Amino acid sequence: MTSSEFVEANTKYSATFEKQPIRAKNPLIITCMDPRVQPYDQLGVKIGEGGIVRNAGGSAQEAINSIVVAQHFFGTTEIAVFHHTDCGMTKFTTEWLRDTVKKANPGRDDVARTVDGMDFHHITNVEESVHADVKFLVENPLVKKGSKITGWVYNVDTGKINQVADVLV
Ligand SMILES: [Zn+2]
Structure with a gap:
């Protein structure tokens, strides 16, 4: 699948398209x-219900901007x-990815500084990573009571x- 296939697929999709309301x-x-x-x-989940934020690993910390938007603008x-199991984010560490990016950009201090300031939220244990993200949300002052x-x-x-x-904030 490449983006060059979008138009053909969308032509089929839109041929029977029915506009959907936001339901939930x-x-x-x-x-x-x-x-x-x-x-x-x-x-x-059906089209028009809820919302989905996707990133590498499903990190709530990386998704916090969207969470604030959803809660304060949309009412979530x-x-x-x-x-999920077998997640790619369990197969490397933030430190490894920082080094990899730096090695791909030799002599680039701007790249090194930028990537050193990033946490990629790698996962050691998937169940523990879910608990850590739930804890992050429970303790985050921006998440609505x-x-x-x-x-x-x-x-x-x-x-x-x-x-x-399953926690009530
Ligand atoms: Zn994953």
Whole structure:
């Protein structure tokens, strides 16, 4: 699949398109960009329901800007942290990625400074990473009081989800 295939695929999609309303402001799902993760199918979310923020690993820390927008502009009150097994973010560390970027840019102090200031939120244990992100949200003063925060692990081998956290802020 490349972006050059978009127009052909979209021509088919739009041929039977029916405009959908926004049906629900919840939940906001924070999940990984891994192509095996498809929250709409795996969690039964329909177009027009909730919202999905995707990044490497499904980091709530990286997603905090979008979470604040969703809560204060859109009215979202439920946040679901949805990580998965065999995540690429378990296969390296922030330090390794910083070194890799620096080696790819020899002599570039600006690159080194910039990447040294970044935390890529690598994952050592997927269940622990969900708990850490839930804790981050619970303790974050920007997350609205009264919010429901749930944490989930999706198993890419079985297609099954496992709930590991359910907290009211
Ligand atoms: Zn992942």
